[in-house]
Amino acid sequence: MKITRTIHAEDMEDIAIGGAILGTGGGGDPYVGKLMAQQAIRKHGPVKLVDVEQLPDDALVVPVCMMGAPTVMTEKLPQGDELMHAFRQLEQLLGRKIDAVLCGEAGGINSTTPFVVAAASGLPLVDGDGMGRAYPELQMVTFTIHNVPATPMVLCDDKGNSLVLETVSNAWTERLARAATVEMGGSALLAFYPMSGATAKKAVVRGTLSLCAKLGQTLRETRAGHGDPVETIAAMLGADIIFHGRVGDIERRTVGGFARGKAHFDGVEAWKGHSLRLDFQNEFLMAERDGKVLVTTPDLITVLEAESGNPVTADSLRYGLRLMALAFPSNPQWRTPAGLALVGPRYFGYDVDYTPCTK
Amino acid sequence: MKITRTIHAEDMEDIAIGGAILGTGGGGDPYVGKLMAQQAIRKHGPVKLVDVEQLPDDALVVPVCMMGAPTVMTEKLPQGDELMHAFRQLEQLLGRKIDAVLCGEAGGINSTTPFVVAAASGLPLVDGDGMGRAYPELQMVTFTIHNVPATPMVLCDDKGNSLVLETVSNAWTERLARAATVEMGGSALLAFYPMSGATAKKAVVRGTLSLCAKLGQTLRETRAGHGDPVETIAAMLGADIIFHGRVGDIERRTVGGFARGKAHFDGVEAWKGHSLRLDFQNEFLMAERDGKVLVTTPDLITVLEAESGNPVTADSLRYGLRLMALAFPSNPQWRTPAGLALVGPRYFGYDVDYTPCTK
Numbered sequence: 043m044k045i046t047r048t049i050h051a052e053d054m055e056d057i058a059i060g061g062a063i064l065g066t067g068g069g070g071d072p073y074v075g076k077l078m079a080q081q082a083i084r085k086h087g088p089v090k091l092v093d094v095e096q097l098p099d100d101a102l103v104v105p106v107c108m109m110g111a112p113t114v115m116t117e118k119l120p121q122g123d124e125l126m127h128a129f130r131q132l133e134q135l136l137g138r139k140i141d142a143v144l145c146g147e148a149g150g151i152n153s154t155t156p157f158v159v160a161a162a163s164g165l166p167l168v169d170g171d172g173m174g175r176a177y178p179e180l181q182m183v184t185f186t187i188h189n190v191p192a193t194p195m196v197l198c199d200d201k202g203n204s205l206v207l208e209t210v211s212n213a214w215t216e217r218l219a220r221a222a223t224v225e226m227g228g229s230a231l232l233a234f235y236p237m238s239g240a241t242a243k244k245a246v247v248r249g250t251l252s253l254c255a256k257l258g259q260t261l262r263e264t265r266a267g268h269g270d271p272v273e274t275i276a277a278m279l280g281a282d283i284i285f286h287g288r289v290g291d292i293e294r295r296t297v298g299g300f301a302r303g304k305a306h307f308d309g310v311e312a313w314k315g316h317s318l319r320l321d322f323q324n325e326f327l328m329a330e331r332d333g334k335v336l337v338t339t340p341d342l343i344t345v346l347e348a349e350s351g352n353p354v355t356a357d358s359l360r361y362g363l364r365l366m367a368l369a370f371p372s373n374p375q376w377r378t379p380a381g382l383a384l385v386g387p388r389y390f391g392y393d394v395d396y397t398p399c400t401k
Numbered sequence: 402m403k404i405t406r407t408i409h410a411e412d413m414e415d416i417a418i419g420g421a422i423l424g425t426g427g428g429g430d431p432y433v434g435k436l437m438a439q440q441a442i443r444k445h446g447p448v449k450l451v452d453v454e455q456l457p458d459d460a461l462v463v464p465v466c467m468m469g470a471p472t473v474m475t476e477k478l479p480q481g482d483e484l485m486h487a488f489r490q491l492e493q494l495l496g497r498k499i500d501a502v503l504c505g506e507a508g509g510i511n512s513t514t515p516f517v518v519a520a521a522s523g524l525p526l527v528d529g530d531g532m533g534r535a536y537p538e539l540q541m542v543t544f545t546i547h548n549v550p551a552t553p554m555v556l557c558d559d560k561g562n563s564l565v566l567e568t569v570s571n572a573w574t575e576r577l578a579r580a581a582t583v584e585m586g587g588s589a590l591l592a593f594y595p596m597s598g599a600t601a602k603k604a605v606v607r608g609t610l611s612l613c614a615k616l617g618q619t620l621r622e623t624r625a626g627h628g629d630p631v632e633t634i635a636a637m638l639g640a641d642i643i644f645h646g647r648v649g650d651i652e653r654r655t656v657g658g659f660a661r662g663k664a665h666f667d668g669v670e671a672w673k674g675h676s677l678r679l680d681f682q683n684e685f686l687m688a689e690r691d692g693k694v695l696v697t698t699p700d701l702i703t704v705l706e707a708e709s710g711n712p713v714t715a716d717s718l719r720y721g722l723r724l725m726a727l728a729f730p731s732n733p734q735w736r737t738p739a740g741l742a743l744v745g746p747r748y749f750g751y752d753v754d755y756t757p758c759t760k
Binding site for chain 1: 560561562563564565566567568569573576577579580581583584585
């Protein structure tokens with residue numbers, strides 16, 4: 043298998059920053075996943091990143107991820123062992139060797155957790171994921187669009203408990219895994235969506251891990267040089283800068299395990315006199331500028347610090363912060379009727395139709 | 402294997418009544434389980450009841466039961482198929498043929514559900530159970546006292562979802578299975594506590610299914626003849642009749658999935674001028690007469706209609722009903738320190754020590 047690139051412990055810094063940019067305000071803290079990945083790479087050696095096209099059609103590919111509340115993960119740092127345990131238990135259940143590791147989501151913490159398993163197992167990691175961003179529920183992956191069942195799925199906790207799920211739909215997998223995760227203390231480790239190389243070639247959002255690495259590297263290099271970090275990142279993503287402003291009011295409430303809320307921004311400089319409102323449910327899902335809907339899920343809304351270009355999560359929005367909001371198109375798979383049924387604005391309870399963002 | 406007796410569809414009437422008596426006011430509606438068992442026996446043939454001593458030491462014995470809220474079970478009648486599915490999935494997981502079926506609890510609905518699996522599989526059913534009564538949580542079985550792990554456990558719902566649990570303790574099995582059951586709509590079907598014949602001989606509360614049958618038969622025959630149903634049942638169980646009275650106030654609340662409450666009785670006839678209070682959490686767990694604690698869990702408190710001797714659940718207590726309360730000793734395994742740690746009054750939050758009831 044031709045290796046696209048080799049990822050060393052120090053490369054995880056860039057990947058975590060890139061993961062936070064694609065995390066669109068949610069997806070959990072990549073810092074935790076970065077530490078786990080670095081520890082695993084230092085112990086077991088670097089990770090081989092491969093293009094999905096390199097996989098034989100009959101290869102067995104298995105995504106791994108963490109599930110649960112981002113805040114819990116930060117306080118209850120998981121050990122890489124539990125991810126490996128879930129991975130190996132699923133392998134045993136399937137009765138054959140797994141050939142490659144895959145990312146469920148490339149945004150947030152789960153852009154980094156699969157590196158733990160790739161390092162520990164020595165298996166290649168596919169350069170791609172099932173979202174091209176972050177989403178809060180586990181049926182919200184392009185794999186579901188391609189009718190890949192989430193089960194058999196193995197779910198482990200930090201205490202030594204494990205569950206094997208077989209469900210009638212990926213929505214049921216989400217419900218049962220969520221209930222177990224809550225009971226396990228708020229976070230759990232999963233191996234799920236086992237699929238063939240042939241299926242992975244159709245379903246995977248390609249190149250997202252090398253995109254994460256490149257976003258992080260570019261941000262770091264731009265800051266060291268003389269370019270404008272936000273403009274550089276926007277150009278790389280093909281994103282519109284939809285606003286520049288200061289955080290005003292923030293409304294937050296926790297509903298059904300989601301961190302829901304609305305953040306209001308007051309324009310500065312070119313956007314003086316204008317306003318922006320971002321609605322979030324973990325991730326930023328809708329942007330209204332001057333009272334008009336401008337961008338909705340599945341397109342990506344990302345918030346960066348105006349000076350440094352550092353990504354800012356919905357959780358860390360604070361009054362007075364000067365930020366810039368970017369919007370860019372989602373993977374085309376999300377823009378189909380099947381994709382919109384899974385992650386369109388109406389699924390999240392917003393009474394608006396999806397209108398593709400300008401680019 | 403020597404068969405103690407053969408159970409036909411019509412025998413299930415008596416067993417269900419007996420199960421309700423041992424259900425001590427909770428344990429779910431045996432009527433539902435009776436219908437399931439009768440349907441299975443009519444389809445597959447009668448059930449062979451065997452004494453636990455008949456099992457070879459290396460036999461594989463598996464208990465099955467329903468989990469969930471009694472009221473939900475009545476509204477959402479399960480099919481026998483789901484129980485068989487859980488049973489067969491556990492068999493496959495264990496990689497060897499199961500030799501006999503076992504009851505988890507002999508009180509309430511689960512005194513009858515194992516007949517479904519015994520009939521459909523053609524396997525013998527052990528005459529005994531893991532409680533000798535009903536209790537609300539799945540670690541509350543004599544098997545736990547004997548360090549039998551509840552897992553691997555298979556949990557199925559009526560939609561086709563299933564879970565395999567591996568847990569670090571039986572208390573964790575309860576927590577995770579409870580969360581899944583709630584998510585599945587309030588009831589689920591389990592196969593769990595796989596154990597050897599040798600272990601079963603130590604752990605099982607013996608003879609409880611034939612006791613159920615005998616209680617039901619005796620009640621039926623006494624009513625047809627001239628004896629006093631309540632006195633006859635009390636004599637059979639070695640029970641004290643601790644009260645005769647009418648239901649007065651009832652306080653009910655639902656806490657953490659339990660139907661908790663207190664029922665007050667005003668004495669009649671020999672008990673005129675006296676009062677009784679029964680505390681329940683699904684089951685009747687404590688009896689106070691004239692303000693003094695008289696009986697607590699694990700000893701059994703059962704309420705019968707004064708005239709007919711029919712068992713009355715906590716759920717169906719209504720103002721003005723004339724009832725008699727019986728108390729009788731639990732299986733000796735529950736009266737040990739290990740037993741009391743699992744099901745003693747303090748586990749249920751009552752600030753009293755267990756004092757063995759008089760007999």
